[in-house]
Amino acid sequence: MYQRLTNIQSDYQNKIIATTVRTKPRWVALEDLNVKGMMKNRHLAKAISYQSFYNFKIKLIVKCQQLGIPVHLTNRFEPTSKVCHQCGYKKVDLKLQDRVYECKSCDYTEDRDINAALNIRDTENFELAY
Numbered sequence: 001m002y003q004r005l006t007n008i009q010s011d012y013q014n015k016i017i018a019t020t021v022r023t024k025p026r027w028v029a030l031e032d033l034n035v036k037g038m039m040k041n042r043h044l045a046k047a048i049s050y051q052s053f054y055n056f057k058i059k060l061i062v063k064c065q066q067l068g069i070p071v072h073l074t075n076r077f078e079p080t081s082k083v084c085h086q087c088g089y090k091k092v093d094l095k096l097q098d099r100v101y102e103c104k105s106c107d108y109t110e111d112r113d114i115n116a117a118l119n120i121r122d123t124e125n126f127e128l129a130y
């Protein structure tokens with residue numbers, strides 16, 4: 001049973017990676033999440049370990065390296081969720097349960113994860129993975 005779940009997960013990761021590299025991106029950006037810290041949060045631990053972020057990250061980096069696609073690892077302390085992608089305003093009181101980012105400064109409204117993803121894509125505060 002576990003082997004089967006592991007295979008399904010691995011297959012899913014491979015498909016996401018293949019779909020990503022097929023778009024021939026100029027770079028791929030990943031947030032260097034503090035997985036160890038997140039594992040200490042009992043609400044997040046199960047979901048995170050099941051998704052095996054680490055395996056995914058390594059597979060993605062290896063594939064990108066094979067194809068010559070740069071991989072940007074965003075600094076762990078970059079406030080990617082708190083910063084407005086449109087104007088740069090930093091929302092210091094953003095909470096984990098706030099699923100929509102609403103900027104007080106410019107009225108930009110976007111799904112929290114999309115806003116963060118755009119910041120991760122565009123930040124210059126990163127290290128190259130290889």
Ligand SMILES: [Zn+2]
Nearest residue numbers: 084087103106
């Ligand atoms: Zn804004």
